[in-house]
Amino acid sequence: MKIKVGIIGFGSSGKFIHTGLLKAHDGYEITAVASSRAKDVHKILPKAFVAKDFFEIVKRCDVDLVIVCTPNAEHFKHAAAALESGKHVVVEKPFVTKVDDGKKLIALAEKTKKVLTVFHNRRWDGDFLTVKKLIASGKLGEIKQFESHLDRWRPQARADRWKEQNIQGAGTLFDLGPHYIDQMLCLFGKPDRVIADFAVQRDQTLGVDYFHLIAHYGNMRAILHSSYFTDVTPRFQIFGTDGNFLKYGVDPQEDQLKQNQSPRSPNFGIENKNLYGTFINPATAETETIKTEKGNFLKFYDLLHKKIVSGQGEAPISAEEALKVIEIIEESVRVGYC
Known part of the structure; x- marks a missing residue:
C-alpha cells in the first residue's frame, strides 16, 4: 500500500531531505505540496498538486500523511490542522516551541487516533x-x-x-x-x-x-x-x-x-x-x-510505513519522546x- 503524502513547506528540509527519502521508498507517493514556488516543486515533483495555502493540502482526499516543514513557530498550527483533518503527521524538529503546545498535539492525536511523530533523523x-x-x-x-x-x-x-x-x-x-x-x-x-x-x-x-x-x-x-x-x-x-x-x-x-x-x-x-x-x-x-x-535516514520512513499500514510496532519517534526534548x-x- 502506498501512503499518499502532502508536504507543507518546500525549503531545504522539504525539498531535499524528505522528498529525497520518500522518492526512494516504494511505500510512499508525494501527491501535494504547500509552497509559493510551484515551479521549483514541479522540477522535482512534476505530478504533484501545489498550493500556497496549507489548508488546501490538509483537506485533500489524496493525502494520508502530512509532513510539516514550515518555520518552527508554525509547527503547532500546521500539525493541529492536519490532525483535525484526519491525517497522520510528521513534524520536522523541533516538535513545537512550547511544551504546552506539544501536550495539546499529543492529546489531539489520541483523540483522532492518528500517528503523530517527529523527524529526529x-x-x-x-x-x-x-x-x-x-x-x-x-x-x-x-x-x-x-x-x-x-x-x-x-x-x-x-x-x-x-x-x-x-x-x-x-x-x-x-x-x-x-x-x-x-x-x-x-x-x-x-x-x-x-x-x-x-x-x-x-x-x-x-x-x-x-x-x-x-x-x-x-x-x-x-x-x-x-x-x-x-x-x-x-x-x-x-x-x-x-x-x-x-x-x-x-x-x-x-x-x-x-x-x-x-x-x-x-x-x-x-x-x-x-x-x-x-x-x-x-x-x-x-x-x-x-x-x-x-x-540510514530511510529507516524512519520504513518504521512509519509499518505503523500506518499495519498498525504494528511503534512510531519511529513518539511525540512523547520528542516532547522531552522541548x-x-x-x-x-x-x-x-x-
Missing part, C-alpha cells in the same frame, strides 16, 4: 549509531564525560533568514539543539539537571548562535556545544574509565541528499574512512580505529545565561 546518523554501539559494548567502561559538538565556520550570518532572527523558535538552540538533545536522551535518559549558556556572537544576527549545555547525570557530565566560529572540533569526545573515543566529521547523508544521491545507492550513508573514530587506551597509549556504522530546551532557557 539524527538517531540514524552513522556516527551516532557507532557511539551508541560502542557505549553499549562496555569497551569504554563507565562513561564519565560525553561531549557532542556541532560547530561550523559561518562567521557571516544571513540576516534575512528567519532562523537568524530573534523570534520564537529561531536560533541554534531550536535549530541544531533538538537533534543532539534527542541523542543525549537516547543514550542516558533524562538528566538530573541542566546548566546552560547562550550568546549572540555574530554582528549580523539577532538570534542565539552559540550554546553550551551541561547535563548532570550523577557524577557524569554530558556536554552539548554549538558555535559558528570553528569547524575543527571533534564531533564526539567520550571519556570512560577504560578508554576514550574521539570522532571528527559529520554524517554524510544530508549532503548526499542535497546532491540528489539516492538513499538506495550502495555508497549512501557510508562515511569516508579518513573520518573513522579512534578508541584510545590512556593506560597503554594504544589506539584502535573504530569503523563508522552505515547511516522540556530540556525550556528548562535550559529558564536557567541559562545569555
Whole structure:
C-alpha cells in the first residue's frame, strides 16, 4: 500500500531531505505540496498538486500523511490542522516551541487516533549509531564525560533568514539543539539537571548562535556545544574509565541528499574512512580505529510505513519522546545565561 503524502513547506528540509527519502521508498507517493514556488516543486515533483495555502493540502482526499516543514513557530498550527483533518503527521524538529503546545498535539492525536511523530533523523546518523554501539559494548567502561559538538565556520550570518532572527523558535538552540538533545536522551535518559549558556556572537544576527549545555547525570557530565566560529572540533569526545573515543566529521547523508544521491545507492550513508573514530587506551597509549556504522535516514520512513499500514510496532519517534526534548530546551532557557 502506498501512503499518499502532502508536504507543507518546500525549503531545504522539504525539498531535499524528505522528498529525497520518500522518492526512494516504494511505500510512499508525494501527491501535494504547500509552497509559493510551484515551479521549483514541479522540477522535482512534476505530478504533484501545489498550493500556497496549507489548508488546501490538509483537506485533500489524496493525502494520508502530512509532513510539516514550515518555520518552527508554525509547527503547532500546521500539525493541529492536519490532525483535525484526519491525517497522520510528521513534524520536522523541533516538535513545537512550547511544551504546552506539544501536550495539546499529543492529546489531539489520541483523540483522532492518528500517528503523530517527529523527524529526529539524527538517531540514524552513522556516527551516532557507532557511539551508541560502542557505549553499549562496555569497551569504554563507565562513561564519565560525553561531549557532542556541532560547530561550523559561518562567521557571516544571513540576516534575512528567519532562523537568524530573534523570534520564537529561531536560533541554534531550536535549530541544531533538538537533534543532539534527542541523542543525549537516547543514550542516558533524562538528566538530573541542566546548566546552560547562550550568546549572540555574530554582528549580523539577532538570534542565539552559540550554546553550551551541561547535563548532570550523577557524577557524569554530558556536554552539548554549538558555535559558528570553528569547524575543527571533534564531533564526539567520550571519556570512560577504560578508554576514550574521539570522532571528527559529520554524517554524510544530508549532503548526499542535497546532491540528489539516492538513499538506495550502495555508497549512501557510508562515511569516508579518513573520518573513522579512534578508541584510545590512556593506560597503554594504544589506539584502535573504530569503523563508522552505515547511516540510514530511510529507516524512519520504513518504521512509519509499518505503523500506518499495519498498525504494528511503534512510531519511529513518539511525540512523547520528542516532547522531552522541548522540556530540556525550556528548562535550559529558564536557567541559562545569555
